[in-house]
Amino acid sequence: EAEVAQSPRYKITEKSQAVAFWCDPISGHATLYWYRQILGQGPELLVQFQDESVVDDSQLPKDRFSAERLKGVDSTLKIQPAEQGDSAVYVCASRPTRGGNQETQYFGPGTRLLVL
């Protein structure tokens, strides 16, 4: 069964360093999401792509976070410089098409980030 792949699964870094997370959505899925999940809370959307275009990045802290999906397939989320408050799980999700039902979002396992 096709899955959303993410790497690395775990990342420990020191504050002020740069970190990058990678997501490979299910093949053919045009919509890709990056969520941040703080311990004890539900995921919160950071950025949404439709193919290679950003659809919603209103919750992305743009002073330090950036996301790209250059070829409309896999995506990278970067934090530079990382702060201790960025410690969380970063979860990627994908969906086949624009519109349709929300339940067709498939979530990856997440990258657990710890900033020391």
Added chain:
Amino acid sequence: GQQLNQSPQSMFIQEGEDVSMNCTSSSIFNTWLWYKQDPGEGPVLLIALYKAGELTSNGRLTAQFGITRKDSFLNISASIPSDVGIYFCAGPSFFGNEKLTFGTGTRLTIIP
């Protein structure tokens, strides 16, 4: 913005017991989704509800879409060890931009 509050925050039950949890919103939702998240994994969809008053089952799980459209309930019957995890409710943004809002989660622990 929209907020989804879940209760209880955590539950400790014995295997075989039934479980009930709920999700309330400050605003109306037209779709309610229930997810389960295992440790180290992403959320997995359990049940989707589309209509006020709708009652939907998936095996031992039953969920209801509240008539007011501001709440939803999830019940698990005869709990088993693999039911352990965090249960989230979620709904699409009222503004229709395909953004999901997730609840605060209910952590279920089964006592041996």
